[in-house]
Amino acid sequence: MSATSTSGQAGAGQSLAQALKQRSRAAAFPAQVALGLLVLLWGLGASHYTGFASLQVLLNLLIDNAYLLVLAVGMSLVILSGGIDLSVGSVLALSTMVAAWLLQVAQWPPLAVVAAVLLMGAGFGALMGGLIHGFGLQPFIVTLGGMFLARGLCYLISINSITIEDPLFVALSQTQIPVLGGFISPGALIALLLLALGIALAHWSAFGRTVYALGGNEQSALMMGLNVGRAKVLIYSCSGFCAALAGLLFAFYMLSGYGLHAQGAELDAIAAVVIGGTVLSGGYGYVAGALSGVLVLGLIQTLIAFDGSLSSWWTKIVIGALLFVFCVVQRLLSRRAAS
Amino acid sequence: MSGVDLTQPLRRKRVRAPAPSPAQQPWQRLRHWAGRHALLQPLAALALLLLVAGISVPGFFALELKDGHLYGSLIDILNRAAPLMLAAMGLTLVIATRGIDVSVGAVVAIAGTVAATLVLAQAPLWQALCAALGAALVCGVWNGLLVAGLGLQPIIATLILMVAGRGLAQLCADGQILTVYSPASFFVLGGGYLLGLPVALFVVAAVFIATQLLLRRTALGLFIQAVGINPVAARLAGLRTTALIFLAYVFCSLCAGLAGLMIASNIKSADANNAGLLLELDAILAVTLGGGSLAGGRFSLAGSLVGALIIQTLSYTIYSLGVPPEVNMVVKAIVVFAVCISQSTAFRSKGQP
Numbered sequence: 001m002s003a004t005s006t007s008g009q010a011g012a013g014q015s016l017a018q019a020l021k022q023r024s025r026a027a028a029f030p031a032q033v034a035l036g037l038l039v040l041l042w043g044l045g046a047s048h049y050t051g052f053a054s055l056q057v058l059l060n061l062l063i064d065n066a067y068l069l070v071l072a073v074g075m076s077l078v079i080l081s082g083g084i085d086l087s088v089g090s091v092l093a094l095s096t097m098v099a100a101w102l103l104q105v106a107q108w109p110p111l112a113v114v115a116a117v118l119l120m121g122a123g124f125g126a127l128m129g130g131l132i133h134g135f136g137l138q139p140f141i142v143t144l145g146g147m148f149l150a151r152g153l154c155y156l157i158s159i160n161s162i163t164i165e166d167p168l169f170v171a172l173s174q175t176q177i178p179v180l181g182g183f184i185s186p187g188a189l190i191a192l193l194l195l196a197l198g199i200a201l202a203h204w205s206a207f208g209r210t211v212y213a214l215g216g217n218e219q220s221a222l223m224m225g226l227n228v229g230r231a232k233v234l235i236y237s238c239s240g241f242c243a244a245l246a247g248l249l250f251a252f253y254m255l256s257g258y259g260l261h262a263q264g265a266e267l268d269a270i271a272a273v274v275i276g277g278t279v280l281s282g283g284y285g286y287v288a289g290a291l292s293g294v295l296v297l298g299l300i301q302t303l304i305a306f307d308g309s310l311s312s313w314w315t316k317i318v319i320g321a322l323l324f325v326f327c328v329v330q331r332l333l334s335r336r337a338a339s
Numbered sequence: 340m341s342g343v344d345l346t347q348p349l350r351r352k353r354v355r356a357p358a359p360s361p362a363q364q365p366w367q368r369l370r371h372w373a374g375r376h377a378l379l380q381p382l383a384a385l386a387l388l389l390l391v392a393g394i395s396v397p398g399f400f401a402l403e404l405k406d407g408h409l410y411g412s413l414i415d416i417l418n419r420a421a422p423l424m425l426a427a428m429g430l431t432l433v434i435a436t437r438g439i440d441v442s443v444g445a446v447v448a449i450a451g452t453v454a455a456t457l458v459l460a461q462a463p464l465w466q467a468l469c470a471a472l473g474a475a476l477v478c479g480v481w482n483g484l485l486v487a488g489l490g491l492q493p494i495i496a497t498l499i500l501m502v503a504g505r506g507l508a509q510l511c512a513d514g515q516i517l518t519v520y521s522p523a524s525f526f527v528l529g530g531g532y533l534l535g536l537p538v539a540l541f542v543v544a545a546v547f548i549a550t551q552l553l554l555r556r557t558a559l560g561l562f563i564q565a566v567g568i569n570p571v572a573a574r575l576a577g578l579r580t581t582a583l584i585f586l587a588y589v590f591c592s593l594c595a596g597l598a599g600l601m602i603a604s605n606i607k608s609a610d611a612n613n614a615g616l617l618l619e620l621d622a623i624l625a626v627t628l629g630g631g632s633l634a635g636g637r638f639s640l641a642g643s644l645v646g647a648l649i650i651q652t653l654s655y656t657i658y659s660l661g662v663p664p665e666v667n668m669v670v671k672a673i674v675v676f677a678v679c680i681s682q683s684t685a686f687r688s689k690g691q692p
Contacts, residue, residue, distance in 0.1 A: 084494065131676070135683035140439070140494060141633055142679065144620060149672035155665030259665070267502055280495050313509035320503020327491050327499065335490075 031277030031285070033329065034292040037322075041299040049306040056182040061298040063184055066191040067092065067246040067253065067262070068297070071269040072276070072290035073198040074242025079273050080202065081235050082215040082282025083139035087128065087146030088243040089265035091121055093258070094150040095247020100162035100257025103169070110168040118244050124150065125240020129233035139236075147266070154259030161258035164251060172252045187249040194245065195291055201238075202287040211235060215282025271323050272297055279330055296322070381629050381645040388649060392656040399659075408532045412655065420651035421539035422447070422598035422605075426618055427625035427643040428546060429594030432587040434626050435567045437635030438486060438493035440588060443595045443622055445504025446478045447615025450599030452508040454525075455517040455609035464524050468600060475596020478504065479589035487585040501619070508611035518608040529605030539601055543644075546594065551640055563587065567635030624671065625650055627678050 046053035062069070071088050078085045095117045102108040102116060128146045132139050164170075176183035202208040210231040213221040222228050250261060274280060275296050276289025300318050304310045392412075393399045402411035426443050433440045450471040457467035478500060485496035519525055531538040554560030565573040566580050574580045598618070603609045627633060628649050629642025650671070657667050 131680070135680050137679050137683055138633055141623075141627070141675065144623070145672045145675035145679070147672075148620070148668045148675065152665060152668030152670075152672060155663065156669065159663060159665060267498065270498065271502065274495070280492055311509075311514055313506040313514060316506030317503050317510065320499050320506065323495075323499045323502060324485075327485075327495055328489060331489055331491055 031289050031292070033326070034276055034289060034296060037275075038292055038295055038299065041296065041303065045299070045303050045306060049303075052302075052306055054182075055180060057302065059179065059182045059184050059188070061295055061302060062188040062191070064253075065294050065298040066185070066187040067250045068265065068268055068272060069191040069290060069294045070194050070242050070246040070249060071265060072272040072294050073195055073287060074239035074246075075266075075269040075273050076198065076276070076278055076285070076287045076290045077202065077211055077235055078139075078239045079270070079278050079280060080215045080282055080285055080287075081211045081232070082218065083132070083232075083235065084143065084270070085125075085128075085236065085239045086140065086143040086266050087124075087150055088239060088246070088269055089262050089267075090147045090150035090154075091124055091240055091243035092247040092250055092265055093261040093263075094124075094154050095121055095244045096251045096254070096257040096261050097154045097157050097162070097259060098257070099248060099251050100164050101157050103164055103166045104162055110166050114248060117248060118241060121244020121247070122237045122241040125243070126233050126237035128240070129236030132236065133229045133232040143236075151259060157257075157259075159259070161256050161260075164255045164257065169252060169255065173255055185252070187252045190245070190249060194242070195287070198287045198290070207231065207234065212283055215284075217283075268297060268319075271319055274326050274330075275322055277326075279334070280327070378630070378639065378642055378645065381642050381649065384628070385645055385649050385652065388652050388656070392652060392659075396656060396659045404535065407535055409535045412659075414537065416648065416651050416655050417540055418537040419655070420647050421537070421543050422601045422615075423618065423621055423625060423651060424543045424644050424647040425546060425594045425598040425601070426615075426622040427629070427647045428550060428640055429591035430619070430622045431626050431629075431631055431638050431640055431643040432550075432563060433493070433591045434623070434631055434633060435563050435635060435638035436584050436587050437567050437570065438584065438587065439623070439633075440482060440497045440591045440595075441494060441619045442478065442482060442497040442500035442504055443591070443598075443619035444615035444617060445501050445508070446475050446592050446595035447599035447602060447618055448505055448508040448609075448611050449478060449511070450475045450596035451603035451609040451614050452512045452517065452611050454600055455519050455603055456511055458519050458522070458525055459517060464522060467525075471600055472593065472596050475592045475599070476589065478596075479592025480585075482592060483585035483588035486588060487581045505611060512609060512611045514611075516608055516610045516612075519603070520607075526604050526607060529601045529603070530607075539605075542597065542601070546597070547640060547644065550590075554640070564636055564638070567632075567638070569636075621650055621671075622647075624675060624678075628674070 042058075045057075051057070071092065075085060075088060098120060099113050099117050102113045103110065108116070124146065128142050131137055131142050172186050175186050177186065177189060202211060210221065210226050210228075213224065213226055214228060214231055214235075218228065221231075246262075246265075251257060254261065272293030273285075273290055274293070276286070276291070276293030278285025278289050297319060300322075301315055304312065304314055304318075389399075396412070399412045402409055402413065404410075426447070430440055430443065453474045454467045454471035457470055458464065462470075482497050482500060485491045485499070486493050489496075527538055528542065529539060533541055554563070562573070562578050562583055565576070565578060566583050570580055595615075595618075599615060602614055606614075623633075625646035626638070626643045628646030629639055629644070630646075631638040631643060653670060653674075654664070654667055657670065658664055
């Protein structure tokens, strides 16, 4: 925030343009760091562990983290607009639960279930967006309430896990699509398609420009005549939709609905977005960064799994350390750009 | 947001000057009256909740003396709410400076694990307790440096510790749940009794009184409020805002560390994975329920304590009614939404002509 005001004080048009250019370079830099880190981690694994360098290991990254990629795309939009969505992990769990219940107990046809779950997610997000805009509330606290609500609703449906036996869901979980000698799952393909859609939406549509404008400065966006209210509701309903889609992918992957699914996934999604180079105060970054962020997180997990001697909690420590490094780099760069 | 808090006292003064005209609705008059007593709303909510619990749970208000200890639902609620009350007090100051600390749960886990590890390694109890509080202090210094020193957004700065902290606690405990069997003095903090009342309550009362004295008898409370209302103006007025914000985070982590010791002592074990899970969210809810503003500048330590009691009473009632405890989350969510909406400017300006 202070960076924006100082770049405004820069005064003369030329220096303002320079400051803006430098700030966008500051945003691009962490994105490049993420790519470099990705290559470094992969090289580290390939040189230390046999079998790491195969294509299938990379494709497995996509298969195992398809749901996280979808969450991160939604989270990117929210963070680019200067907000935050803490409810995505819970909405994911609620989606698996609703899908499982509708399929197994209510015996709905699978396509109707998919449509209903996606609609529910978008509606849940729109409701939160409406509260945030309508009452001028902080996104943090509203989505915190949403997080409690969605988890609680899971348990209202059932306290136990519900196994999904629907033939379409089972088929989707077992299908292997051949790619360059390896294979990926339909879920991973859907996630990549959504990523492409997210990139197109953010960078080549009026809605995307509004998102960036909102993240840059909400007051200015309002004065420019942008429909801030509609954009906010749309942003959060996009995030809710992504969370519901992630829930479906998770249901394909796990073939069950459970209220304890994906606990803390919202933190992973935020971490992926930050590592992917999106600036947390909003306005700067790329949706594509979600992919590199998710892959970095996935690679760390794969490395720890390949090593075998390291315990699972090292994942948390390394992710925390990475978050720290990226936040500090972002902060220092934006400070330098401002001064 | 700062504009709201700045106009708040002004608007109240304007309302207070003319006597309420007879044409005013009675509920409006009540509202003005309630507006002047900040603690009244949370206390009324607690009283209402206790009334509902008293009607629906038989023997809710019964207290009995067994072996010199007081037993009863009310004592139980107070005892179980103690860690939450500590965490909420720490968070009150952080939130008052416009910050947030989501690492409270992780610090609880770290403090509990450090204490349990040392006790299991046959270290003297005082060393274990000091080391645990020391670890919490380090966490607070880390958070404070990131927020006040580097100027990171509070939620992200503390998110780092929230993610890594549990990993560190697990590393310290080697992924095991550490169960403590001796010495018996380890269990005093969370399970002991003094003068018939749980020791935990005395600890909470001591922290509360010390903090309240520090805030009200010195200018510290005013300074913190000034930082929350407008950090830039506070800095220009000569306040050392960086130091104040730093201290708020250190205090918050220390409170969380004490809460962690209390939880470990109460359950006689340290679980790095689950101790204090989601405690930060409950504590934030407690602060909001107690009338603290998430936008900073308006806070009440006593209110936060009442907020924590409201949450614990709610859980207790839901448990005793035989409703599945998971429903608790739905109720909490509805409470969060209701409180936020009633605190929002859009809602307030609709009610007041």
